Amino acid sequence: MSDISQQLIDQVNSASAAKTPVSIQGGGTKLSLGRATDLTETVISTKEHTGIVDYKPVELIMTARAGTSLAEIDAELNANGQMLACDPRRFGGNATLGGSLATNQSGHARPWFGSLRDHVLGTRLINGQGQHLRFGGQVMKNVAGYDVSRLQAGAMGAFGVMTEISFKVLPKPEETLSLCLETSPQEALALMNKLAGTSKPITAASWVDGYVYLRLEGASKAVRATAKQWRSKYGLTTFAEKKASVFWQALREHEHDFFAGTEDEKMLWKFSVNAAANHISPDAAWAFNWCGSQRWLVGDFSLEELAGHAKSMGGDVQHYSGGDRHQELSLPHNVVVQQLMQNLKKSFDPENIFNPGRLYSWL
């Protein structure tokens, strides 16, 4: 547990004075995400900037330094019967809070509980001028000024070095129960969306390897009654809890067989689309999450080709990991939006020192 914010500010100031690009790193677990830039940049590491700064379980809010590992956060929450409801990918617990927000991580419960972007309440950030700023706060609601904290989600460090993050946590569910059923992908989409349209305590709906998997969490009576009803109505079968929790974790961590090789030579594509959009190109290797609103595809495709599909499905696609990542990872935005993003980047980082090119080639 240590506060090295002054050191981080000094590093930013010297990079900015020398106009040299810097790469911001936390646990270094997400080097395979974002664009490969080949820059020989200096690394600014938040890894030593650690520690839970404030946590009152009854407020359902935790504040921690950006370099705090998710393992440490999980342990503290666990001891208090609470959890990171946004359920970021843990990378063996080595992922840091800052890196998780910068890549906007979320787990299986995303459609119901939200992503880290939805749970963040406040941040402290060192901008390109070396100013250590504070936005948002340690309260559930705050609309004073622009929402700079949520803007950090998914920006991959484009705006500066996050030093501290306040976020919402939730009590752990009383009971968890998983169910599964062998189905075609199209049937899976229909079933997942149908069930998500009922007021039941569902917190995961995925399809992989020809099976649909559902998770129920919450008040014991509700979870059990729902499972019973769904078993008889839809022929779902209970997925033994021990095996199920291993399965859900492997799926979240991309350790499931489906993802084999996607950190290296195989290209992994992530679609964010209308959950109920029809399934396309059935012969390819697909897996669905979030009732079908997140769809993974493995294989050699061109971004342009997939982007057309994604658009017709009401969303977009990104080249998530694997393969050659020197190209653009998502289709260029409309020029006006692109200009806004460039302006915004400049407003935080006038010398363009933070992670240049990591998110987009033009940023």
Place this chain on the structure above:
Amino acid sequence: MNTALTEQKTINQAKLAAEFRQFINPEYVITDAETQRVYECDGLAAYCELPMITVLPETIEQVQKVMRICHQYAVPVVARGAGTGLSAGATPNDCGVLLSVAKFNQILDIDTDARLARLQPGVRNLAVSEAAAEHGLYYAPDPSSQIACSIGGNVAENAGGVHCLKYGLTVHNIVKVQMVTVDGELIELGNEGLDSYGMDLLALIHGSEGLLGVVTEVTVRLLPTPEKAQVVLAGFDSVTTAGDAVAKVIEEGIIPGGLEMMDSFAIKAADDFAKAGYPREAKALLLCEIDGTIEEVDQYIEQVATLFKKLGATSVQISQSEEQRMLFWKGRKSAFPAVGRISPDYYCMDGTIPRGELSNILTEINRLSEEYGLRVANVFHAGDGNLHPLILFDSSVPGEFEKTEEFGGRILEACVAAGGCITGEHGVGLEKIRQMAVQFNDEEISQFHAIKHSFDAEGTLNPGKAIPTLKRCQEYRSIRAQEQAKPSQSCGHDHSHEEEVKHV
């Protein structure tokens, strides 16, 4: 900016109106003072101003053209939804155009499979749930103004409501926004999926108070209507006990659909107004709604009722029918107008605090109430620490509004000192612009200006709102410093970050 344009950057009302009338139904280009009177303020009537021109475009192309023309002449534009805002965010600019989205009131599509609704910005919040009801769906964020306020206004303010503790604020329930930029370009942010790659401008637009663009379409997420919802209504003999009870519910691991508190003044006013069957003698009242499956509600409602009794509630009632549940809520949802009946005027504040600071802040509000000689009724979104103290005053008494505003400002500053903030859901607008200097330092305010500049370099979109100039901040801070040199009025511990709190 090309110089030819800068040179011709003045245009009078008649000429501008004539330009607008070339492509907007002339009836919807309003220039006379009398007709424009209805637009002179939003829900905070203390800030009135007549715009130069009011336009009510009917198509997105018309909105784009209006924006282009205004951009060309550097004419300020203020977007207006339903005008229910409570921070004077929609107050017109006297040299500018008021752009009302009132004609955009259509629900464009309800996608029942993916549970999404595509809406024009002028659609009323409640109309969404009403239209979705036949599909067993509803739109969760429910500001108390939901019969009137618009979805575009909700995005602009990141509106909250009594159900936001469990289901999130507006920002959590929107997947896509289409908007027109200051120079008339039409853009889309987000899509029908969740969490796309890259920079999240969609998040930034929420709560931006009409300073970054004009929202022309919103796609919201719909949730399945809960199988069952029930409310526990509990009276307490002190606000502190009620505050502790709120904490205990959370400690039990229960996240209620809504968890609201009112103090004795508000209880009586609301009960007189709504005949809601509230415990009129109670010093504090909690409304705790549990929703979800039948089994979940049965389990938790018992647990909460038992808990409240154990913690010394003076009365505990569980709603026994949908009518009774609606009646319990009616009292709470009509608390503002109800308080309005017992006083010539009231002024609604909107600070937030960490839940644990509740009784400290109430003590401070009571102290200030005596100091200023003005009564206060308190209504809280207790679950998420959002306070709505209603200061009762009489605007016909000279100087009383100014006194009220100053009192309100002190409450907000006390919220900041307690680790909270100056606005939870109503926005800064013109109203809280002074207190921005208390919550943020100059570097932070400058960063906000830089963000604004990224979208609107000339500052013509809703000018003068939300983000104060640095000069104003400095003036305000020095006035406050002088005042504070007099007898101390601070409450609780100091979190002000000009003087850094060192954490070990």
